[in-house]
Amino acid sequence: MLRTAGFVLAAALLLLGLRALAGWMLESHLRHEAEGEQHTLQAGEPLWRWRLLQPRDLVAGRPFGNATVQADRMGLKLSSRDGQAFELGLPVLQPIDLAHWPLLRLSMRSSTPGALSLVVQPHAQEPSCMAETGAIPVGDATSLVLDLRKLDWRHGDGSPCALPATVAYLFRLRPRLPAGQTLELREAALVADPPVRLPGPTPTVDLSAGREIDLLEQLTVAPSIPAVPLVWLPREGSVESWLALRDRLRGLWPAALIVPAGAVPVAAAHEAAPAWLGWLICAVYLLLLLYSARRKTHPTWDVVAVAAGPLWLIAGLQWGLHASPPAVTAFVGALAWAGWREMQRRPAEWHWAGGKTADWLMPFALLPLALILAAVFGHGFAAPEWRHAFLYVAWAGLQQWLMLAVVLRRLERWPAGTALPILGAAALFALLHTPNAALMQLCFLAELWWAWCFLRSRRLLPIALAHAGCALLVESSLTGGVLRSLEVSARFFL
Incomplete structure (x- = not known):
């Protein structure tokens, strides 16, 4: 009873710690x-600025229409194929204040005279508005400033519309060039008038x-x-x-x-760390993995080594709108190192399939609980797209292989019974969903059960399928309500 009470107390403290960590990171x-x-x-400087240096800087990474885009020394080089208008979506990561920042400054030029229009849509449920701005600069003229308040804004049916004070959904440039002609675009920015x-x-x-x-x-x-x-x-x-x-x-x-309450922000640049520093950390990490790949190491080192790469990417907030290449490389390196170490431990002490009927049924015991959560707190079930569901099964299998076959089996070698390995694997699984507080807690509780099931059966596929089933049910019925989303790392804050 004392051991059970201690286990429950430790799990409760870890749950509180996970939420406290997420709250601190958000603050x-x-x-x-x-x-x-x-x-x-x-x-x-402009508060809303789009530096357009790579195709990925546009919405969907491409023009909407019959045009091509490629990176150029001047930014983006766009070519019209048929002479028809095409659209360039500027990402709206947070609402845009056009009431106080009504001047649009464009760094662009065209190889031949062309026309430019703007398209804005405040919200997905509201109609869009479009306005013609005039000619695109030709030759060496690279700066164009447009006062959005002075443009003639129209709905799609030609009826007049007022310039939206706030745009939270869509902001697009709509150039039109003769077929085969090019447009160079480097930057777009909104300027306040008057200064705020x-x-x-x-x-x-x-x-x-x-x-x-x-x-x-x-x-x-x-x-x-x-x-x-x-x-x-x-x-x-x-x-x-x-x-x-x-x-x-x-x-x-x-x-x-x-x-947060009581905070007074002090202006600070918060410049990103130089790229070489990230690659240096990644190189040192990969060299340490390579050095230990063929050596007999302590289980603690193995757990730290395999967890460092994923934690750097996720808990280190290196995955925002775009993932950090050094952190992604370290993540892949950790998986490769874990795979190599597992190959050296053949025959394995676990199996993907097989076992008794109970070995398959026990991991799915959480599915009814997920259904109850969906029924009580959900907003209706929206069936996931089948390709997404298929890929998620593979992703769940990879996660559970890493947590159970690699991490948990090494934690078992600690002289502390089974409670500490189960808590350690569940805590690490939760941290790989940082800083999504509710998701971290759900993952921690679920992995406690699945880790116990694995220690009992040594079968991984049933757990991976149960993980995928529960996650897809939660994603399709709880996100946007109890769960903000299933996003992790810096993507959670977007």
Whole structure:
């Protein structure tokens, strides 16, 4: 009874620790965002800027229409194939404030006279608006500044529409060039007119006392709310509720400095680490793996070595809109090293399939619990696309192989019974879903059960299938509600 009570207490403390870790990471992220935005505004630089150097910098990584794109020394080089208009989507990662930043500055030039239009759509459920801007600069002329307030905005049916104050869904350039002609595009930016005023240390909107969020709609019409308000979030709340509130606040004031209660952001550049440093860390890590590949090492080293690469990518927030190449390389290197070490341990002490009927049924015991969660807290079931489901089974198999066949079996060699290995494998599995707090806790609880099932049966395929089934059910019924999403690493904050 004492051992069981200790196990339950340790699991409860780890659950609380996972949520505390996610909360701390979110608070740090919000401060980091606010400090960077304040530095950008103090320096007089555009708050919304798109540097277009690679095709991936566009929405979908390509033009919409009959045109080609390739990277060029000047940025992007686009060629029209048939002389018809094509569209270039600028990623809208957070709402755009066109009411206070109405000047669009484009660094572009064309090989021949052409026309340019703009397309904006505030929300997915609202109609889009389009306006013609005039001719595209030709030759050495590379700068074009457009006052969006002075353009004639029209709906698709030709009826007039007002320039949206906020755009949260779609912002596109729509050039038209003769067939075979090219357009060079390097940067797009929005400029404030007049320059905006930065807030002081006192919050413009203080939600720290738990004020009703519905009051925010009333504040939007108040003339005292500036373009860049300082907003304090409530002191109490979950990671998911804070992010949902942040998104709602940005819908009201896209340039708001949103920070935890009591925080006063100080302008800081927060420049990214140089690329060579990431590659140096990756090279040292891979060399250590290579050095230990054929040597007999302590199980603790094996666990640390195989976990370091994935944790750097996920918990190190190296996977945002684009993943860090050095971190991805380290992740792949860790998997390759683990595969090599497993090949050296043949015959394996575990199997993919086989076993008794109970070995297959026990891992699926969590599926009814997932169905109950979906029924009580879900928003209806949306069947996943079959290719996604098929790939997720393979992804679940890879995760469980790493957690159970590689990590758990090495933790078993610690002289502490089975409780510590199960807790360790479950905790590591949860950390590989950082900083998604609710998902981390669900993964931790699920892996406690699956780790016990593995120790009992030594069969991996049933656990991988149960993992995939539960995850797909949660994804299709709980995301957007109890779960913000299934995203991990820096992607969770987007």
